[in-house]
Each structure stands twice: as structure tokens, then as C-alpha cells.
Amino acid sequence: MLDQTEGYTTEDGRKIGGVVMEMKNITLRFGGVEAIKDISFDIREGEIRAIIGPNGAGKSSMLNVISGFYVPQEGQVFYKGSPRPQMKPYQVAQQGIARTFQNIALFEGMSVLDNVMTGRLTKMKTGLWAQSLWFGKAEQEETENREFAEKIIDFLEIQAIRKTPVARLPYGLKKRVELARALAAEPSLLLLDEPMAGMNVEEKEDMSRFILDVNDEFGTTIALIEHDMGVVMDLSDRVVVMDYGKKIGDGTPDEVRNNQDVIDAYLGVSHD
Amino acid sequence: MPEQLAFTIEVFLNGLMAGVLYALVALGFVLIYKASGIFNFAQGVMALFAAMTLYGIMNGQVPFAHLINAIFGTDIHYFGWNIPAFAAILLTIGVMVLLAWMVQRFIFRYLVGQEPIILFMATIGLAYFLEGVGDLMWGSDIKTLDVGLPQGINIAIDETTYGWFGYGFFIDNLDIVASVVAIILVAALVMFAQYTKQGRAMRAVADDHQAALSVGVSLNFIWILVWSLAGFVALVAGIMWGAKSGVQFSLSLIALKALPVLMLGGFTSIPGAIIGGLIIGVGEKLFEFLIGAPYLGGATENWFAYMLALLFLVFRPQGLFGEKIIERV
Numbered sequence: 239m240l241d242q243t244e245g246y247t248t249e250d251g252r253k254i255g256g257v258v259m260e261m262k263n264i265t266l267r268f269g270g271v272e273a274i275k276d277i278s279f280d281i282r283e284g285e286i287r288a289i290i291g292p293n294g295a296g297k298s299s300m301l302n303v304i305s306g307f308y309v310p311q312e313g314q315v316f317y318k319g320s321p322r323p324q325m326k327p328y329q330v331a332q333q334g335i336a337r338t339f340q341n342i343a344l345f346e347g348m349s350v351l352d353n354v355m356t357g358r359l360t361k362m363k364t365g366l367w368a369q370s371l372w373f374g375k376a377e378q379e380e381t382e383n384r385e386f387a388e389k390i391i392d393f394l395e396i397q398a399i400r401k402t403p404v405a406r407l408p409y410g411l412k413k414r415v416e417l418a419r420a421l422a423a424e425p426s427l428l429l430l431d432e433p434m435a436g437m438n439v440e441e442k443e444d445m446s447r448f449i450l451d452v453n454d455e456f457g458t459t460i461a462l463i464e465h466d467m468g469v470v471m472d473l474s475d476r477v478v479v480m481d482y483g484k485k486i487g488d489g490t491p492d493e494v495r496n497n498q499d500v501i502d503a504y505l506g507v508s509h510d
Numbered sequence: 511m512p513e514q515l516a517f518t519i520e521v522f523l524n525g526l527m528a529g530v531l532y533a534l535v536a537l538g539f540v541l542i543y544k545a546s547g548i549f550n551f552a553q554g555v556m557a558l559f560a561a562m563t564l565y566g567i568m569n570g571q572v573p574f575a576h577l578i579n580a581i582f583g584t585d586i587h588y589f590g591w592n593i594p595a596f597a598a599i600l601l602t603i604g605v606m607v608l609l610a611w612m613v614q615r616f617i618f619r620y621l622v623g624q625e626p627i628i629l630f631m632a633t634i635g636l637a638y639f640l641e642g643v644g645d646l647m648w649g650s651d652i653k654t655l656d657v658g659l660p661q662g663i664n665i666a667i668d669e670t671t672y673g674w675f676g677y678g679f680f681i682d683n684l685d686i687v688a689s690v691v692a693i694i695l696v697a698a699l700v701m702f703a704q705y706t707k708q709g710r711a712m713r714a715v716a717d718d719h720q721a722a723l724s725v726g727v728s729l730n731f732i733w734i735l736v737w738s739l740a741g742f743v744a745l746v747a748g749i750m751w752g753a754k755s756g757v758q759f760s761l762s763l764i765a766l767k768a769l770p771v772l773m774l775g776g777f778t779s780i781p782g783a784i785i786g787g788l789i790i791g792v793g794e795k796l797f798e799f800l801i802g803a804p805y806l807g808g809a810t811e812n813w814f815a816y817m818l819a820l821l822f823l824v825f826r827p828q829g830l831f832g833e834k835i836i837e838r839v
Contacts, residue, residue, distance in 0.1 A: 327724065328723045328729070329728075339724070343718050345718055347716075356725045356727075359711055359727060369707050369709075370706060376706075
């Protein structure tokens with residue numbers, strides 16, 4: 239296990255802290271297919287960590303392991319220094335790991351504000367009876383959480399569509415609402431599954447800016463998956479590269495860019 | 511023809527009252543269907559079971575008395591006490607919550623992600639099981655449930671309308687109470703869903719399971735919650751129908767009337783269930799009065815609702831308020 243206090247300073251001078259999450263020798267199989275083969279890496283506090291790789295490399299599977307949607311056959315997940323027992327996805331979320339989905343999983347029938355408020359569910363502690371009868375802390379809690387949700391909405395510049403049902407929004411905005419919902423949970427670790435998939439250049443630039451701002455403003459630790467190399471290299475502090483379920487590279491964007499295995503995986507190599 | 515008009519208005523009002531009860535049963539279906547995609551065939555039997563349990567608790571019946579007597583050779587039937595209606599209702603709510611937990615724990619936990627038809631079959635099994643358990647627990651004789659609701663003709667309405675039309679309306683007090691209770695119940699449910707944390711989680715689960723998990727909502731908890739709410743709605747429906755026509759097996763058949771109501775209102779809409787219930791209630795009474803009895807030889811109430819549902823299936827399959835069925839190619 240890595241030293242918790244050990245950290246590093248990024249090129250732009252941000253201090254990166256200790257290990258928040260560590261994946262140790264993770265292997266995930268679906269029947270006979272090994273989606274992830276013996277992969278280890280860590281995610282440190284305050285950093286933007288990317289997992290990249292060609293299609294089918296096992297990136298999304300890895301994210302699903304972190305968020306508890308898949309259970310690996312082998313290996314151990316360490317969260318905040320201690321081994322994490324097997325958990326349901328909702329328990330992982332309650333522990334402070336928020337995520338977005340590649341294909342957007344929003345509550346289509348609800349307004350943007352309601353969607354963001356669902357992100358606050360883990361923060362609301364009053365029980366069923368207090369909530370039903372609206373006594374005790376229920377009202378105060380609703381107000382406080384509403385304020386926080388509004389703050390996130392302002393931050394991501396979606397005030398204008400606060401009351402709009404999500405189903406009516408265009409794709410790019412939906413992605414942003416999903417980010418808002420995840421952020422509303424004040425996560426210790428934010429997982430973004432292809433945040434820029436299917437976006438045009440302008441939307442990609444917006445999203446990149448938001449990801450950087452989130453990290454800067456809230457100090458949120460972010461792990462993201464992306465296959466657009468250019469975007470990833472600009473955004474992230476450290477990069478894990480996967481190919482066919484194996485880890486073929488891990489390091490700063492520059493290190494990864496010059497890694498021969500990575501170049502082969504992306505550009506193809508002749509086998510002779 | 512002021513008399514004819516007065517008759518029609520009376521029939522209309524009585525239809526509304528009957529519709530409220532249809533709506534109550536339909537509401538139980540919608541709650542479960544929205545949150546879990548399960549069409550709960552057992553909703554009617556749940557109403558029956560709730561009413562039987564309430565009667566049993568109020569009158570101090572010993573549960574499973576016949577079974578106990580048969581095994582141990584004893585002869586006990588009653589504890590010998592009577593519990594006030596209010597306390598008995600609270601206890602029955604407890605029983606319905608326990609039932610919700612058991613249904614989730616022992617049946618649907620193992621069927622997560624199965625085909626809708628399999629879930630549906632499971633609820634048919636549940637319906638028969640619950641009916642049997644209900645009989646075994648409380649006996650199968652017809653009971654008159656009296657929780658102290660006012661019954662009989664409402665004199666005030668009778669006299670007022672007599673002054674207006676020269677003909678007094680017959681409106682049952684029980685129907686008025688039922689309508690008021692139903693309105694309060696629906697308002698409470700809507701407020702619960704809109705303004706509480708658990709209500710928000712419930713709507714989240716109804717919308718998207720995966721997304722709900724990702725914001726930390728336990729599907730299991732929400733499913734127990736909606737089955738409990740459906741059990742509560744079933745209890746209210748059971749009390750009303752039980753007071754009106756006795757607690758007996760036919761109570762579970764009113765669930766079938768909820769089917770056309772749902773086809774009209776849409777399976778996923780709470781307002782739809784209510785409006786659908788009212789339309790069916792009013793529709794079948796008016797149709798019987800204006801067309802059925804004079805021209806078709808009567809007894810149209812039995813099939814009118816289904817005819818209407820059939821028309822809806824042809825022309826508007828998603829119902830009045832249901833989510834639109836859009837197929838993208």
C-alpha cells in the first residue's frame with residue numbers, strides 16, 4: 239500500500255495529495271472473457287486521472303468496478319486507505335463516489351433542478367417519518383440542500399433550464415446536467431464515463447473547461463474515461479492506458495505519449 | 511323535463527362516487543408499476559386481505575384459529591377483546607408493511623431483471639397465496655366491516671335538492687366519506703412524492719434504475735416502500751368497499767375493474783388513474799341509465815368499462831396520460 243502522505247506537484251503547480259483509491263491486481267471476467275487482466279493503479283487526492291484506450295479495452299468495465307456496478311473476481315479495491323468490502327452500487331455512492339454514464343442516465347421525466355437534487359439524496363439524513371410529516375430538521379435540510387444544488391447549477395451555467403424537463407434538452411446539455419447531479423453529491427471521487435463522447439468541438443471545449451473548473455474550485459478528485467487522446471492529454475495529470483484488458487502504460491501525459499506500447503496500440507503495429 | 515335532468519345529475523354524482531373507489535384500486539397498481547415495472551395482479555386481493563385483517567384485529571379474532579384448533583384440539587376463536595378502529599387501522603398498516611417486506615424479500619428480490627411476464631405470473635401466484643392465507647388466518651365467512659363511518663342517505667343533500675328540483679337525490683354518506691378520504695390520500699401521496707427525500711428517491715427509481723443506484727438510492731428499500739404504500743392504498747380501498755358491500759371474496763374482483771381504468775388513464779400516471787376511475791364510474795352509470803336500461807335491456811355496467819377500454823386500446827394505447835409510446839427507427 240502506498241504511503242498516504244506522499245504526493246506530488248503538477249506542472250501547473252497544484253499540490254496533489256495522498257491516495258484516495260487504489261486498485262490492486264483487479265481481474266474481471268465475463269464467462270470466459272477477461273475484460274480486465276490483473277490491473278493495478280491508484281488515484282490521488284485532487285488529481286485528474288484519465289483511463290484511456292481503444293474501443294473494447296476495458297475502460298468502462300474498470301469504471302464500473304470502481305463504482306460497484308461490477309464485482310471483480312480477483313483483486314482488491316482500497317478506498318481512503320482501507321480495503322473496501324463487496325458493496326452494492328448505491329452503497330458505493332453513499333461512500334462518496336459519484337459517477338456519470340457514457341449513455342447518460344438521467345431522470346428524464348424530472349426537471350433539471352429535481353435531477354440535481356437527487357444528487358443530494360446521500361446528504362439528507364432525516365428519516366422517513368420526519369420527512370413524511372415534515373417536522374424536525376426536514377424543512378431546514380431541504381432548504382440547505384436546495385441552496386447547494388442552486389450553487390452547482392450556477393457553477394455549470396444551467397440556470398436558464400432549471401425547470402425544464404430533462405427529456406427536452408439537447409445531448410450536450412444533458413451531459414452537463416448529469417455532471418451537475420454527480421457534483422451535487424460533493425463526491426470524494428468523481429467518475430466520468432466518456433464525458434465528451436458524441437460532442438462537437440465547441441461542446442467538448444466547454445466540458446473540458448468545466449472539468450478543470452470543478453477540480454480547481456472544489457478540489458474534486460476526478461477519474462475520467464475518454465478515447466479522444468487530444469482532450470485527455472490536455473486535461474489530465476496522470477494517465478492509465480489500457481488495451482485488451484491489460485495496462486500498457488501509466489504516467490504523465492508526456493510519458494504516456496512517448497511510450498512505445500501505447501503508440502502501437504493506438505496506431506497499430508505490423509506483426510511480422 | 512326537469513325530473514329527467516335531475517335523475518341524470520343524480521346518476522352522474524353516484525357515478526363519480528363509484529369512480530373514486532375504482533380510482534383508489536387503480537392507484538395501488540400505478541404505484542407499483544411505476545417504480546418496479548411489475549403489474550401487480552394481487553392488488554385486489556391485497557385490499558381483501560387488508561380488510562379481513564382489519565376486521566380480525568378489531569374483533570379480537572385469533573389468527574389461524576382453525577389451524578390451531580385442528581392441530582392442538584383446542585377450541586379458541588376470539589381473544590375476547592375489541593380494539594378501537596383507529597388503533598386497529600394502525601396495526602393493519604403494520605401488517606401491510608410487513609407483507610410488503612416479505613413480498614420483496616422472498617419473491618421479487620430473486621426476480622430482479624426478469625421479463626415482465628415472469629413478474630406478472632409471480633403476482634398471480636401471490637394473489638392466490640394471499641387469498642389462501644387470508645382465509646386460513648381469519649376464516650372465509652362474509653364479514654361486515656364497521657369502522658364507524660357514516661352510512662345511509664345524506665339528509666341535507668336530499669332536502670336541498672328536493673327544494674331545487676322537486677326531487678331529492680339519494681347520495682350515500684359513505685360515498686361522500688370515501689370521496690373525501692380518496693382526495694386526501696391522493697393529495698398526501700402526491701406531496702410525499704414531490705417534496706420528501708424518499709419521494710424523490712421513489713420518482714428516481716421509477717425513472718431510471720441505474721441512475722438511481724448511482725445517486726445512492728437502494729432499489730430494495732424503495733420497492734418495499736412502494737409495496738407498503740400500495741398496501742396502505744389497498745387498506746383504504748378495502749375499508750370503503752368492505753363497509754359498502756361486506757368483506758368477501760368478490761372484493762378481490764374489483765381489481766379487474768381497475769384494468770379498464772388503467773387502460774384509460776395510462777399505467778404510469780397517478781392523475782390518470784384518478785381521472786380514468788371517474789370516467790369509468792360516471793360512464794358506466796350514465797350509459798346504463800340513458801342507453802343501457804331503456805334500449806339494451808340493462809346490465810350494461812358489467813361490460814361497458816371493458817368496451818371503453820377496448821376503444822382506447824385501438825385509438826390511444828398509451829391512455830389519456832400515459833407516457834407516449836414512441837418508436838425510433
